[in-house]
Amino acid sequence: MLLNQFLILGAVLFCIGVYGVLARKNAVMVLMSIELMLNAVNINMVAFGFQHEVVSGQVFALFIIAVAAAEVGVGLAIVLLLYRNQTSIDVEDFDLMKG
Amino acid sequence: MWMLENAFLIPLIPALSFAVILFFGKRFIGADRVHVIGITAVSLIWVLSLVAAFQWTQRVEHPSPDAIAQISADGHGDDHADDGDDHADDGDDHADDGDDHAGAAMDSESGHGGGHSSVLISPVVTTYSKWWSNGGVDFAVGTHVDGLTVLLLVVVASISLLVHIYSTEYVKGDRRYVHYYAFLSLFTAAMLFFVMAQNIVQLVVGWELVGVCSFGLIGHWWEEKPNTDAALKAFLTNRVGDIGLLVGMIVLWGTFGTFSIDGINAAISASPGTQHLALLVAACCLMAAVASKSGQFPLHTWLPDAMAGPTPVSALIHAATMVVAGVYMIARLYPVFYDGFSIGTSSINLMALIGGFTALMGAGLAFAQWDIKKVLAYSTVSQLGYMVMALGVGAWTAAIFHLFTHAFFKACLFLGAGSVSHAAHHTFDMRKMGGLKKFMPQTYWTFVIATLALSGIFPFAGFWSKDEILLGAKVGQQNGYPLMLIFGCAVAFMTAAYMTRVVWYTFHGEYRGHGHPHESPKVMTVPLWILAGMAVVGGAFNLPGPVLEPFGLEGLAHRVQTYAEPSVYLSGLGLSHPDPSLSMALIGLGLALSGIIVTYLYFWRKMGPHGLTERNKYAKAGYTFLENKYYLDYLYNDIIVASIKKPIANGANWFNQNVLDKAVNTAGESARDSGRWIYKWIDQGAIDGSVNAAARGADASGEGLRTIQSGKVQNYGQLLFGAAAVLAIVFVIVI
Numbered sequence: 001m002l003l004n005q006f007l008i009l010g011a012v013l014f015c016i017g018v019y020g021v022l023a024r025k026n027a028v029m030v031l032m033s034i035e036l037m038l039n040a041v042n043i044n045m046v047a048f049g050f051q052h053e054v055v056s057g058q059v060f061a062l063f064i065i066a067v068a069a070a071e072v073g074v075g076l077a078i079v080l081l082l083y084r085n086q087t088s089i090d091v092e093d094f095d096l097m098k099g
Numbered sequence: 100m101w102m103l104e105n106a107f108l109i110p111l112i113p114a115l116s117f118a119v120i121l122f123f124g125k126r127f128i129g130a131d132r133v134h135v136i137g138i139t140a141v142s143l144i145w146v147l148s149l150v151a152a153f154q155w156t157q158r159v160e161h162p163s164p165d166a167i168a169q170i171s172a173d174g175h176g177d178d179h180a181d182d183g184d185d186h187a188d189d190g191d192d193h194a195d196d197g198d199d200h201a202g203a204a205m206d207s208e209s210g211h212g213g214g215h216s217s218v219l220i221s222p223v224v225t226t227y228s229k230w231w232s233n234g235g236v237d238f239a240v241g242t243h244v245d246g247l248t249v250l251l252l253v254v255v256a257s258i259s260l261l262v263h264i265y266s267t268e269y270v271k272g273d274r275r276y277v278h279y280y281a282f283l284s285l286f287t288a289a290m291l292f293f294v295m296a297q298n299i300v301q302l303v304v305g306w307e308l309v310g311v312c313s314f315g316l317i318g319h320w321w322e323e324k325p326n327t328d329a330a331l332k333a334f335l336t337n338r339v340g341d342i343g344l345l346v347g348m349i350v351l352w353g354t355f356g357t358f359s360i361d362g363i364n365a366a367i368s369a370s371p372g373t374q375h376l377a378l379l380v381a382a383c384c385l386m387a388a389v390a391s392k393s394g395q396f397p398l399h400t401w402l403p404d405a406m407a408g409p410t411p412v413s414a415l416i417h418a419a420t421m422v423v424a425g426v427y428m429i430a431r432l433y434p435v436f437y438d439g440f441s442i443g444t445s446s447i448n449l450m451a452l453i454g455g456f457t458a459l460m461g462a463g464l465a466f467a468q469w470d471i472k473k474v475l476a477y478s479t480v481s482q483l484g485y486m487v488m489a490l491g492v493g494a495w496t497a498a499i500f501h502l503f504t505h506a507f508f509k510a511c512l513f514l515g516a517g518s519v520s521h522a523a524h525h526t527f528d529m530r531k532m533g534g535l536k537k538f539m540p541q542t543y544w545t546f547v548i549a550t551l552a553l554s555g556i557f558p559f560a561g562f563w564s565k566d567e568i569l570l571g572a573k574v575g576q577q578n579g580y581p582l583m584l585i586f587g588c589a590v591a592f593m594t595a596a597y598m599t600r601v602v603w604y605t606f607h608g609e610y611r612g613h614g615h616p617h618e619s620p621k622v623m624t625v626p627l628w629i630l631a632g633m634a635v636v637g638g639a640f641n642l643p644g645p646v647l648e649p650f651g652l653e654g655l656a657h658r659v660q661t662y663a664e665p666s667v668y669l670s671g672l673g674l675s676h677p678d679p680s681l682s683m684a685l686i687g688l689g690l691a692l693s694g695i696i697v698t699y700l701y702f703w704r705k706m707g708p709h710g711l712t713e714r715n716k717y718a719k720a721g722y723t724f725l726e727n728k729y730y731l732d733y734l735y736n737d738i739i740v741a742s743i744k745k746p747i748a749n750g751a752n753w754f755n756q757n758v759l760d761k762a763v764n765t766a767g768e769s770a771r772d773s774g775r776w777i778y779k780w781i782d783q784g785a786i787d788g789s790v791n792a793a794a795r796g797a798d799a800s801g802e803g804l805r806t807i808q809s810g811k812v813q814n815y816g817q818l819l820f821g822a823a824a825v826l827a828i829v830f831v832i833v834i
Contacts, residue, residue: 002271018820021813021816022813022816022817022820023813030813061506089810091811091813092811092813094811094812095809095810096810097810097812098808098809098811099808
């Protein structure tokens with residue numbers, strides 16, 4: 001029953017991340033929520049790898065952490081440019097694609 | 100036998116000369132010196148023609164094994180008639196359907212050669228690669244050289260050469276000198292192409308090409324309306340006959356499935372009588388073409404008008420060569436006519452009747468003309484009728500022999516008339532001539548020699564050929580042709596009479612023109628003397644055996660018959676030759692002499708009923724009838740054309756206005772109304788409506804959906820995760 005607890009932790013963490021992505025106004029907070037979602041996935045990876053006694057789950061988690069670091073770097077650069085452009089990082093302010 | 104296999108060079112040379120004269124003549128050679136090219140080219144082909152003729156005689160005298168038409172026991176001999184040609188190795192597939200071409204079609208003598216001990220010489224048929232192909236039918240191009248071809252080659256090349264030389268003086272200084280020589284070269288090329296056609300398609304092409312040249316040269320001086328009218332008349336009359344030519348050729352193709360002349364002739368000769376009906380139709384259609392091209396009744400009316408062209412052209416085209424194209428075509432496709440008209444068994448047929456009637460009619464018309472060239476033109480019509488009549492009675496050799504002799508003495512007469520006109524201030528009216536004998540003796544003597552030859556006086560050329568025709572008409576094949584014999588005898592008398600009349604009016608009596616006539620320069624008289632020489636000795640080419648026996652020269656008898664007659668085709672038909680008859684020759688000679696004597700007494704001795712046409716109303720009526728050319732031109736112009744013009748045209752106009760226009764208008768109006776209705780209801784209502792409805796629907800749905808596209812990333816995220824959640828729930832429930 002050890003697996004279930006990890007999965008529940010991952011699900012909760014993922015839901016918190018989704019909420020953060022959907023509900024927070026601050027673009028930096030949105031990025032941080034994405035990180036939460038990614039880490040929820042990481043927990044699942046490690047848990048399943050442990051369950052099946054294969055190492056690839058942990059290796060995959062390490063890859064995701066590395067890619068997420070790069071991704072958050074790009075994301076923060078975008079946020080910085082948005083701030084320079086509009087002096088705001090409130091995602092509500094960016095609706096240029098409104099139909 | 101190199102020349103026979105490469106005969107294509109002969110028409111190629113004047114064709115090149117035509118191109119050079121036309122494109123470079125004026126610029127690089129000089130407008131007044133283009134004749135050098137033309138004369139060089141024609142001299143070359145004259146030599147080549149003589150070489151070809153010599154090689155052909157060698158082929159007949161010393162036939163190599165492949166020159167003999169072989170006969171195999173089963174009646175399907177498949178020899179190499181076309182020795183040395185590239186028929187088999189030209190790689191394309193038309194060797195497969197070899198029965199279309201010469202290769203396999205030479206089984207002509209199957210079963211029929213038994214009774215003939217003489218060797219049958221096959222023609223040299225050379226087929227070059229396929230010309231074009233359509234609907235699975237191959238149109239080959241090649242040459243068909245036999246005795247008839249080389250005879251025509253020599254005639255055309257000789258007369259063309261003399262006319263080229265003569266023209267340097269006659270049309271000197273003409274504003275279209277270059278054009279004139281270009282057309283002469285083109286005509287020579289076309290005529291030579293025509294006579295060596297390998298298949299009937301080439302025959303049609305050559306036929307039309309010479310027609311175009313005729314048109315162009317009749318209208319050479321087109322600034323004057325009558326000349327263009329004459330050119331148009333010649334062209335349009337020939338078009339009438341050309342329909343017959345095309346239909347006839349199509350019938351032949353449909354019957355035999357081949358275009359090859361060799362194939363068609365050989366097929367008929369191999370089994371005479373099996374395709375009689377088709378051949379009758381084809382022969383009748385082709386007869387219409389002959390009537391138009393060779394000036395036979397009732398399509399002869401263009402030929403006298405064609406005298407509007409320069410006189411050397413009249414000599415070359417409208418006397419010696421082009422107008423015999425019809426006669427040549429009959430001779431070339433003789434099995435078609437022989438079988439179609441049942442020449443062998445009948446004692447009268449369409450071809451003999453047309454020929455005989457034309458001969459008589461033309462001779463009658465020649466009496467009432469004052470224009471010297473028109474007399475000669477009607478004389479040509481008459482003599483062509485003679486040739487067609489000879490072919491109609493089965494006297495193939497006589498017709499071709501007459502073609503040969505006639506070409507020379509008629510060209511001589513025409514060039515003589517040109518010389519007279521050149522001297523006497525460009526008039527052709529005999530009423531303004533007279534007494535020219537002392538001014539131009541050279542022209543006079545050549546003209547008299549040619550006249551005697553045309554009249555058929557012993558021993559000139561015309562005597563021998565005319566005698567053979569009369570004999571052929573008397574003996575016929577299985578039956579004699581008595582009516583044709585009567586026609587022929589009457590024409591023999593009339594020909595001598597009207598030619599004597601021309602000599603009287605032109606050269607004797609007092610000069611009635613103005614100015615001082617003079618003899619033509621040497622460049623004109625030398626060709627006249629050459630032609631006159633041929634008019635004297637031309638008959639020697641087909642002397643009957645009994646004439647030569649006393650001299651021990653029997654071997655030289657019937658040379659035209661020996662060399663020119665395509666016995667490889669004709670023997671299958673059972674064509675026979677009449678034995679020479681002294682009595683017939685004496686009758687012909689007597690008629691001609693009496694014609695001359697009667698006219699001599701009438702004009703020179705002032706005997707006979709002078710002024711009869713003024714005193715006697717019947718004679719006057721007859722004269723008027725002749726003077727108006729039997730009213731044939733009136734029939735064509737005033738009755739046929741006018742009836743088309745006036746009542747038929749009016750009727751057509753009424754019909755056009757009231758029926759056709761009304762129908763068109765009604766159709767237009769109803770179309771307009773229906774168009775309006777369609778516009779209003781279908782176009783605007785249905786089509787536009789549905790398009791608009793679709794647009795409005797798209798508009799409304801877009802309006803509804805655009806609220807979703809807020810531009811806010813989080814809204815999209817909400818939808819994404821909401822949808823994912825819904826799908827997840829569905830997934831869980833279903834599984």
